[in-house]
Ligand SMILES: NC(=O)c1ccc[n+]([C@@H]2O[C@H](COP(=O)([O-])OP(=O)(O)OC[C@H]3O[C@@H](n4cnc5c(N)ncnc54)[C@H](O)[C@@H]3O)[C@@H](O)[C@H]2O)c1
């Protein structure tokens with residue numbers, strides 16, 4: 001059975017009730033995203049695509065391992081694999097080169113080789129670290145993403161961007177390495193802390209703003225069910241986010257054009273994360289403030305009216321997300337933005353909306369306009 005999804009040309013086939021299968025179309029590196037409830041037993045099917053035999057390097061963090069590690073290793077053992085579980089402490093500060101070194105050591109000791117594969121079990125931090133480890137280990141071995149946070153399920157597990165941070169900039173040491181498959185079991189979200197849930201929803205709202213007003217409206221209207229963690233209510237926004245991201249990545253894997261749309265709110269947001277330091281904001285929280293800054297910028301550029309800025313901020317606020325930061329060090333944030341890799345041409349590049357569901361790229365934004373947008377989210381004006 002197949003049906004056409006509004007707003008994209010991607011075909012989505014549903015192979016079992018309530019399991020969605022979305023393809024990321026990249027020629028011989030194409031891969032499926034499976035989405036559903038209680039679908040962990042489909043993991044071996046995705047691993048088979050890698051041709052892996054024997055050892056499987058499962059990279060996860062201690063918290064996810066405690067909650068879900070056993071269930072995953074059981075599925076792997078039942079399918080005849082020998083899982084090695086390499087854990088790291090949870091948190092963004094673990095996203096650094098030292099972890100790659102450790103994981104490499106664990107893989108070598110366990111006999112992970114070119115006939116093996118990696119499973120990234122966790123949030124975006126684990127996904128980015130495990131993906132980068134898989135990209136580097138023996139010059140690249142396959143991996144499967146098993147995302148367990150909203151951020152990871154709607155964003156980071158799809159698209160093949162892997163990286164660790166440097167003290168001076170986020171995600172600056174990395175590689176494009178597409179997974180062989182993505183397994184999204186919504187049941188993982190039942191153990192996710194509420195703050196993490198809310199932060200992840202910022203990326204869903206972002207997908208609505210950049211590509212789909214209907215998704216945005218759904219987020220406006222269904223906040224009660226979503227915040228109550230009704231997994232059926234979460235299914236549509238997770239699936240729709242994956243469809244949007246899959247379509248964009250399929251069209252522009254290397255971010256030469258349309259993929260930059262996904263960076264909406266991120267030019268400001270990454271700068272906010274950098275100047276705030278680890279531990280102040282979750283990624284999605286910083287992006288929420290960044291989206292509000294992008295809204296103010298779009299308004300000052302004459303692309304949207306004040307009602308747009310307020311509507312976007314109201315939707316973010318409903319999910320308890322910050323849209324203002326009174327302590328924002330504006331000049332430091334501007335400097336961080338200029339250092340950011342997306343500004344490598346020397347000009348700052350911004351993704352701004354001209355309505356809910358559509359964005360444009362602007363490279364003509366002056367430093368004064370960027371500063372004013374940061375000032376607006378600092379003062380909450
Ligand atoms: N590669 C990409 O395209 C991409 C896209 C978006 C974000 N990212 C990256 O993702 C990272 C943020 O990811 P994140 O928000 O998932 O953070 P995270 O990986 O740090 O996970 C958040 C916390 O939730 C815990 N956790 C994870 N799953 C859980 C579960 N099911 N139940 C209970 N606790 C659970 C983790 O242990 C951790 O403490 C950032 O580093 C960001 O740069 C990457």
Ligand SMILES: [Zn+2]
Nearest residue numbers: 155203283287
């Ligand atoms: Zn993000």
